[in-house]
Amino acid sequence: MDLRLLTRLLVKMTGAAIIVWAIAGISGTVVHVFQMTAQDVSLLVIVSAAILPTAIPLLIGVILLTFPGMVTNFFVRGEDIVGPPSKALWQIEGVMYSLFGVYLMVTAITDGIYHYSKFRLYHKIIENPPYLEMPRLLPQDFGAIVSTGAQLIVGIGLILGANGLAKLFRRLRGTRDEE
Numbered sequence: 001m002d003l004r005l006l007t008r009l010l011v012k013m014t015g016a017a018i019i020v021w022a023i024a025g026i027s028g029t030v031v032h033v034f035q036m037t038a039q040d041v042s043l044l045v046i047v048s049a050a051i052l053p054t055a056i057p058l059l060i061g062v063i064l065l066t067f068p069g070m071v072t073n074f075f076v077r078g079e080d081i082v083g084p085p086s087k088a089l090w091q092i093e094g095v096m097y098s099l100f101g102v103y104l105m106v107t108a109i110t111d112g113i114y115h116y117s118k119f120r121l122y123h124k125i126i127e128n129p130p131y132l133e134m135p136r137l138l139p140q141d142f143g144a145i146v147s148t149g150a151q152l153i154v155g156i157g158l159i160l161g162a163n164g165l166a167k168l169f170r171r172l173r174g175t176r177d178e179e
Contacts, residue, residue: 007076007095008068014099015064018106022057029054036117041124049117053110060106075099075162094166101158108152115145 033050064071075095118141158165 003091004072004076006092007072010092010095010099011064011068011071011075014103015061015066015068017061018057018064018103019061021107022054022061025057026054036121041121045117045120045124048113049121052113056110056113057106060102064102090166090170091163093169094163097158097162097165101155101160101162104151104155104158106155108148108155111144111148112152115141115148 029050033046036046036049075098076091
């Protein structure tokens with residue numbers, strides 16, 4: 001079993017999944033653009049709310065799909081490992097945790113951009129409320145912002161500590177470490 005070839009395949013699959021996820025979300029961003037243009041919001045806020053949440057995942061997905069060798073070299077250090085399946089499989093498990101971390105980080109970044117643009121839109125509407133006083137930040141928005149921050153931290157943690165997490169799970173399962 002060639003670890004690098006299998007990892008390249010997993011990286012390509014992750015890139016394709018992120019691209020599909022980004023394309024599926026385009027309809028929501030188009031609706032968001034129409035809502036924001038009706039409120040006479042600045043072009044920067046419209047771009048950050050509509051284009052960036054789709055462009056960032058598309059760009060990362062295309063990078064993963066186009067350059068899987070570079071991404072594989074980042075995640076898999078050392079020589080090519082062709083050996084017993086158990087040794088290669090725990091390294092693949094670590095790569096999968098890293099790729100899941102990339103996915104969490106990408107979604108957290110795009111959600112963060114969405115929350116920022118939503119906050120700017122609400123701020124624009126609430127600055128001159130025509131008939132009622134509204135809170136600056138709704139409780140569910142605060143919860144979503146905290147959740148997005150936690151998702152970003154978990155994603156970065158998975159990227160940086162994937163191999164350690166794989167080793168921890170191997171020890172908890174009671175399997176022997178074959179390094």
